[in-house]
Amino acid sequence: MLNLMDKIVSLCKRRGFIYPGSEIYGGFGGFWDYGPLGVEVKNNIKREWWRDIVYNRENIVGIDAAIIMNPQVWVSSGHVEAFSDPLVECKKCNHRYRADKLDSQVCPDCKGELTEPKRFNLLTEVYIGTTEEAKKRAYLRGEITQGVFVNFSNVLNSSRIKIPFGIAQIGKAFRNEITPGNFTYRSREFEQMELEFFVKPSKDTKKIFEYWKNERLKWYTSLGLKKENLRYREHAPDERAHYAKFAEDIEYKSPFGWSEFEGIHHRGDWDLSRHKLKYKDTNSGEEYTPWVIETSGGVDRSTLFFLLDSYYEDGKRIILKIHPRLAPFKAAVFPLVANKEDIVNKAQEIYRTLKKSGIIVTWDDRGNIGKRYFSQDEIGTPWCITVDYNTLEDNTVTVRDRDTTKQERIKVEKLDEYFKNKLDGDFV
Numbered sequence: 001m002l003n004l005m006d007k008i009v010s011l012c013k014r015r016g017f018i019y020p021g022s023e024i025y026g027g028f029g030g031f032w033d034y035g036p037l038g039v040e041v042k043n044n045i046k047r048e049w050w051r052d053i054v055y056n057r058e059n060i061v062g063i064d065a066a067i068i069m070n071p072q073v074w075v076s077s078g079h080v081e082a083f084s085d086p087l088v089e090c091k092k093c094n095h096r097y098r099a100d101k102l103d104s105q106v107c108p109d110c111k112g113e114l115t116e117p118k119r120f121n122l123l124t125e126v127y128i129g130t131t132e133e134a135k136k137r138a139y140l141r142g143e144i145t146q147g148v149f150v151n152f153s154n155v156l157n158s159s160r161i162k163i164p165f166g167i168a169q170i171g172k173a174f175r176n177e178i179t180p181g182n183f184t185y186r187s188r189e190f191e192q193m194e195l196e197f198f199v200k201p202s203k204d205t206k207k208i209f210e211y212w213k214n215e216r217l218k219w220y221t222s223l224g225l226k227k228e229n230l231r232y233r234e235h236a237p238d239e240r241a242h243y244a245k246f247a248e249d250i251e252y253k254s255p256f257g258w259s260e261f262e263g264i265h266h267r268g269d270w271d272l273s274r275h276k277l278k279y280k281d282t283n284s285g286e287e288y289t290p291w292v293i294e295t296s297g298g299v300d301r302s303t304l305f306f307l308l309d310s311y312y313e314d315g316k317r318i319i320l321k322i323h324p325r326l327a328p329f330k331a332a333v334f335p336l337v338a339n340k341e342d343i344v345n346k347a348q349e350i351y352r353t354l355k356k357s358g359i360i361v362t363w364d365d366r367g368n369i370g371k372r373y374f375s376q377d378e379i380g381t382p383w384c385i386t387v388d389y390n391t392l393e394d395n396t397v398t399v400r401d402r403d404t405t406k407q408e409r410i411k412v413e414k415l416d417e418y419f420k421n422k423l424d425g426d427f428v
């Protein structure tokens with residue numbers, strides 16, 4: 001019997017969500033490639049996040065900083081120093097401990113076997129320069145965050161935002177993880193979606209922290225993650241990252257246990273002070289170093305958890321009940337039979353019209369209708385449109401709902417409006 005994780009890994013490979021990276025050369029530990037359906041889910045998650053964090057608010061702007069920065073950034077941020085402790089990692093649950101702070105020979109959390117201590121820097125080194133002699137060591141960013149801090153003054157000087165305000169970013173980060181594992185959960189290359197929210201230091205910062213913590217959990221549930229599979233977990237003081245005054249994780253109840261996939265961090269003035277950056281209030285002239293509340297989510301971990309959370313079986317039927325806004329295709333169009341020219345032409349016309357109007361649709365004319373439903377359910381397509389003999393008479397089609405399997409007859413000219421209503425006014 002396959003467990004849920006094996007089923008998801010198999011579905012991802014079989015249907016084109018996620019493949020092992022460089023697979024034809026035997027793969028490469030901790031690297032994954034997203035296929036035609038996976039890239040859609042991932043893009044949908046990122047689009048929804050950007051909409052919620054940037055477009056739906058008034059005091060947040062976005063940036064897209066370079067992956068490779070002046071190596072001094074990582075010295076100032078503390079990552080060069082703080083990521084080179086001697087570490088051991090549990091081979092079972094991947095929890096990592098400072099070797100010098102651990103009294104036990106086994107993992108304190110799950111009693112799993114520990115790796116040998118290693119002086120370990122999570123930053124991935126790269127060498128930049130044209131000649132061997134002139135090559136300079138730099139790093140692939142270990143968190144996307146530093147790109148925001150080094151552009152703090154640029155953003156302030158080139159826009160009209162004032163404290164409190166936020167800078168949002170989505171992008172790739174790289175960590176030389178000792179033991180990548182649990183499919184994409186712990187990768188060496190992954191994507192983060194982060195907000196750095198700058199505030200004037202005060203006692204009220206805790207309230208802002210609570211606000212963002214709630215907003216982020218609400219966002220996940222609004223896109224269908226089940227409440228009972230989510231929880232917050234506060235970091236113990238010795239577990240916090242070097243920059244954090246205070247931190248809480250949002251965890252998901254995964255097949256491999258409760259697992260972090262977003263961190264809410266009170267970074268205080270750690271980063272701006274280290275980069276020697278200040279804020280000047282243009283009204284009062286007051287100058288100070290703002291505090292930062294950060295929400296840092298993993299796009300790959302979210303993708304994995306959205307897939308796990310939406311996986312259902314009904315006998316042999318697999319249904320991915322993923323939120324329609326995250327589904328790779330919103331609808332599939334079928335001609336009832338593939339050998340009747342009138343029906344195929346009409347179905348093609350509907351398919352092309354929907355595509356033109358911006359709705360992401362797919363086409364399927366293989367096998368019988370039952371098999372096509374089966375195939376679309378497995379990849380989470382919320383609605384299937386069948387063009388049949390009646391369509392030629394009265395210009396109506398059957399629309400079948402993935403979750404209820406109920407069918408209704410809809411006028412072709414109303415399809416656009418029908419999907420717009422279902423998708424809260426937006427097609428993508």
Ligand code: GAP
Binds near residue numbers: 175294300
């Ligand atoms: N800027 C803060 C920061 O990077 P973090 O808790 O180290 O904080 C934030 O990372 C999120 O990035 C995690 O909650 C997770 O979703 C994602 N992440 C971190 N390491 C990862 C890895 N090795 N593989 C996949 N995702 C990872």
